[in-house]
Amino acid sequence: MLLSNVHLRLGACLLFWAASHVLASPAPPNAYTEIEKLKERVQILEEAVFP
DSSP: OHHHHHHHHHHHHHHHHHHHHHHHTTOOTTHHHHHHHHHHHHHHHHHHHOO
């Protein structure tokens, strides 16, 4: 249970960091692909936490 909690916190921190990074930048042309990559990473984390 502790490990899954750590994974959830790590995923939330990663999501927050990436979202703030994308929002702080002056909207690069590849922002959409960065968001898609982030969604894939979150999905991988969710599958690891909730198999």
